[in-house]
Amino acid sequence: MTNHKRFFVTGVVVTALAAMTAACGGDPATPASTAGATAAAEPVTINVHTFGAGENFGYDEAVKKWNAEHPNIQVKYSNLTDRFEDVYLPQLLQRLQAGSGAGDIVGIDEGAMGLLAARPQFFTDLGEHGLQDRKADFPAAKWETGVNADGKLFALGTDIGGMTMCYRKDLFEKAGLPTEREEVAKLWPDWNAYLETGKKFQAATKDAKWMDGPNTIYNVILSQEAPKNGNISYFDKSNQLVIETNPAVKTAFDWVQKFSQEGMTAKLQAFSPPWTKAIKGGDFATMGCPSWMLGVISGAAGESNKGNWDVAAVPGGTGNWGGSWLAVPKQTKHPKEAAEVLNYLTGKEGHIAAFKEAGAFPSSIPAQQDPEVAGLKNEYFNDVPTGEIFSTSVKDLQPVFLGEKHAQVKTSVEKVIEGMDQGAVSYAEAWSKFTAAGVKAAG
Amino acid sequence: MTLQLAPPRHASGKRTAPRRRMARFDVRGMPYLLVSPYFLLFAIFGIFPLGYTLWLSLHDWELAGDKSFTGLSNYTELIADAEFWNAVFNTVGMFVMSTIPQIVLALLLANALNKRLRGRLLLRLGVLLPLVTSVVAVAVIFSGLFARDYGLFNWMLGLVGIEPIAWQNEKWSSWVAISTMIDWRWTGYNAIILLAAMQTIPKDLYEAAALDGASARRQFWQITIPMLRPTIVFVVFISTIGGLTLFTEPVMFEGNPQMTGGTTGQYQTVAMFVVEAAFRNYEMGYASAAAWLLFVLILIGTAANYWFTRRIGGSR
Numbered sequence: 001m002t003n004h005k006r007f008f009v010t011g012v013v014v015t016a017l018a019a020m021t022a023a024c025g026g027d028p029a030t031p032a033s034t035a036g037a038t039a040a041a042e043p044v045t046i047n048v049h050t051f052g053a054g055e056n057f058g059y060d061e062a063v064k065k066w067n068a069e070h071p072n073i074q075v076k077y078s079n080l081t082d083r084f085e086d087v088y089l090p091q092l093l094q095r096l097q098a099g100s101g102a103g104d105i106v107g108i109d110e111g112a113m114g115l116l117a118a119r120p121q122f123f124t125d126l127g128e129h130g131l132q133d134r135k136a137d138f139p140a141a142k143w144e145t146g147v148n149a150d151g152k153l154f155a156l157g158t159d160i161g162g163m164t165m166c167y168r169k170d171l172f173e174k175a176g177l178p179t180e181r182e183e184v185a186k187l188w189p190d191w192n193a194y195l196e197t198g199k200k201f202q203a204a205t206k207d208a209k210w211m212d213g214p215n216t217i218y219n220v221i222l223s224q225e226a227p228k229n230g231n232i233s234y235f236d237k238s239n240q241l242v243i244e245t246n247p248a249v250k251t252a253f254d255w256v257q258k259f260s261q262e263g264m265t266a267k268l269q270a271f272s273p274p275w276t277k278a279i280k281g282g283d284f285a286t287m288g289c290p291s292w293m294l295g296v297i298s299g300a301a302g303e304s305n306k307g308n309w310d311v312a313a314v315p316g317g318t319g320n321w322g323g324s325w326l327a328v329p330k331q332t333k334h335p336k337e338a339a340e341v342l343n344y345l346t347g348k349e350g351h352i353a354a355f356k357e358a359g360a361f362p363s364s365i366p367a368q369q370d371p372e373v374a375g376l377k378n379e380y381f382n383d384v385p386t387g388e389i390f391s392t393s394v395k396d397l398q399p400v401f402l403g404e405k406h407a408q409v410k411t412s413v414e415k416v417i418e419g420m421d422q423g424a425v426s427y428a429e430a431w432s433k434f435t436a437a438g439v440k441a442a443g
Numbered sequence: 444m445t446l447q448l449a450p451p452r453h454a455s456g457k458r459t460a461p462r463r464r465m466a467r468f469d470v471r472g473m474p475y476l477l478v479s480p481y482f483l484l485f486a487i488f489g490i491f492p493l494g495y496t497l498w499l500s501l502h503d504w505e506l507a508g509d510k511s512f513t514g515l516s517n518y519t520e521l522i523a524d525a526e527f528w529n530a531v532f533n534t535v536g537m538f539v540m541s542t543i544p545q546i547v548l549a550l551l552l553a554n555a556l557n558k559r560l561r562g563r564l565l566l567r568l569g570v571l572l573p574l575v576t577s578v579v580a581v582a583v584i585f586s587g588l589f590a591r592d593y594g595l596f597n598w599m600l601g602l603v604g605i606e607p608i609a610w611q612n613e614k615w616s617s618w619v620a621i622s623t624m625i626d627w628r629w630t631g632y633n634a635i636i637l638l639a640a641m642q643t644i645p646k647d648l649y650e651a652a653a654l655d656g657a658s659a660r661r662q663f664w665q666i667t668i669p670m671l672r673p674t675i676v677f678v679v680f681i682s683t684i685g686g687l688t689l690f691t692e693p694v695m696f697e698g699n700p701q702m703t704g705g706t707t708g709q710y711q712t713v714a715m716f717v718v719e720a721a722f723r724n725y726e727m728g729y730a731s732a733a734a735w736l737l738f739v740l741i742l743i744g745t746a747a748n749y750w751f752t753r754r755i756g757g758s759r
Binding site for chain 1: 507706723
């Protein structure tokens with residue numbers, strides 16, 4: 001919680017400072033760009049900027065190893081904030097616009113890839129530095145998303161968000177439900193079964209809810225439904241808003257409305273301080289878990305809850321929520337070196353190190369096939385074989401197209417769902433308010 | 444007067460020309476030079492942003508994107524935007540809800556502190572204490588007190604059998620929470636300013652009134668309030684500007700930097716609306732237009748309050 005607040009406050013301050021200093025930018029040219037041979041001996045510093053809660057990108061070990069092996073290119077890895085849409089992204093856009101202040105390598109969440117792909121003027125063409133050869137390493141969808149409006153490769157994939165369901169063993173036991181992950185998975189082959197199990201749980205327990213809030217499960221179901229409806233969510237592939245007509249959105253919305261009406265949600269806003277507190281305090285029993293969410297839970301619940309949380313298969317099959325990319329802004333003074341580091345971090349070795357550290361499942365195919373990844377277990381969650389679970393869950397993953405204004409629309413419509421869950425928006429009006437908010441954000 | 448000034452002028456005539464020019468500059472130019480830093484800074488950080496924002500508000504500009512001139516269309520769109528008016532309504536509502544009790548309370552407090560009391564200095568320092576706390580700290584603490592699940596206020600309501608209130612959920616409850624934060628911080632400050640003004644009121648006025656048999660209450664309304672009028676006008680101005688640019692408290696109360704002021708904008712202020720438009724939706728032109736309308740709103744608010752406070756005690 002304190003982290004949250006602190007990040008936010010520094011975020012605001014940094015934004016303000018960035019806006020102020022941006023105008024007086026214009027650094028003098030560094031020796032490296034002017035003085036040829038003599039400069040080669042001088043070490044180049046590559047700043048890697050990322051975002052995310054808990055272990056975020058999980059590059060500590062990978063960077064340590066690189067720095068030990070490359071005295072001439074030193075990497076400085078900083079995680080700027082745990083919030084992407086409302087802190088990291090606006091800051092990045094301001095720095096791109098100002099022409100200074102952005103990292104030499106920046107992390108980008110899937111929600112903003114459409115927005116940044118439409119602004120090719122700000123990013124280095126990675127193809128110029130030989131990274132075009134990496135195509136075979138990635139699933140087609142992950143690769144294609146990194147190609148911008150000019151048809152140039154500007155970003156390479158890091159992790160991918162294969163889907164599971166996390167649950168509290170202790171609460172399940174108290175409610176008389178099975179606690180072993182195979183049996184738990186059998187409780188909910190589909191969302192209807194999940195709903196029925198929830199009713200049973202709620203009948204047996206008074207002081208905890210079945211799920212955290214509406215939006216975690218909403219995103220899980222949307223990610224499962226989008227591939228069934230032409231691999232689109234809020235926007236179709238020509239960037240037209242289809243929020244009112246895409247059945248995937250309506251299905252996800254209807255399920256969440258049902259859960260909320262049944263009184264199964266703890267009415268929490270995901271990624272807020274009370275939500276973090278509730279993960280630790282055991283105020284709810286289940287939560288949709290893309291691979292990166294494991295790091296968020298273990299970070300929030302802490303050592304005292306080790307073994308209380310476990311991981312089972314998700315109702316309704318596979319889906320992808322989240323996942324990130326790395327890109328090199330054009331304003332960097334060392335595009336060649338930055339591309340080298342990016343190549344390493346998105347390579348097999350970088351992917352495996354990040355998976356070990358942050359649980360972020362690799363999008364890189366060689367990394368996925370590595371026995372080290374396939375055999376990895378997560379100690380915090382009772383040694384759950386995450387490698388095996390996520391390898392199966394990402395096998396048939398479909399590329400979902402996200403429009404240029406996906407991030408804005410997502411934030412606006414999720415607010416309405418939250419309002420509906422908390423009672424500020426009536427259930428009858430919720431769908432029309434939901435679509436209206438989407439239309440306004442896209443306008 | 445001129446005669447009196449003549450000798451020094453004559454004396455300076457013996458000096459060399461540059462020194463004389465220096466001396467004249469010292470008298471005529473130096474004051475301007477000395478006050479110029481303020482005006483220079485104001486030009487850079489005040490006038491320029493004002494003008495630039497006005498220019499931006501005439502454009503359709505997405506942050507880090509294309510910019511095109513669109514004339515007044517941002518303004519016409521804003522005037523038809525229900526969310527903007529919701530933000531205006533919230534801002535004015537919270538301003539009224541916080542400022543009126545605040546000024547009244549500050550007046551009463553100042554009047555009490557003006558009496559002969561034991562430990563008067565400590566009490567006077569005490570009311571000023573909340574002001575030295577950072578706004579963010581105040582907001583964080585109060586957001587905790589007003590929290591739905593583990594908050595102190597809901598716990599106390601529970602003791603008397605009232606269901607917990609989701610403070611963020613309704614307009615009235617979120618406004619109450621935010622107004623409480625504002626008043627906690629600013630009431631003492633206003634009380635001290637009013638107290639300082641009260642002490643400049645000549646004592647013989649009160650003595651004369653007491654001789655005529657005026658009660659303490661009558662003295663307060665007939666002497667204190669009219670004599671305080673200029674200070675009340677000042678205090679109301681400052682509160683108006685502060686109230687209409689309300690930002691930190693509601694943002695911290697929301698607990699995340701989304702700037703929406705609750706799920707349906709229950710407590711989104713105009714300042715939050717501007718930031719949301721500029722840095723969450725990346726519509727810089729639209730945000731600039733909203734910022735200018737906020738400026739106009741403050742001018743109107745201040746003028747209205749001036750008109751209103753001028754009538755205090757001035758009826759006869």
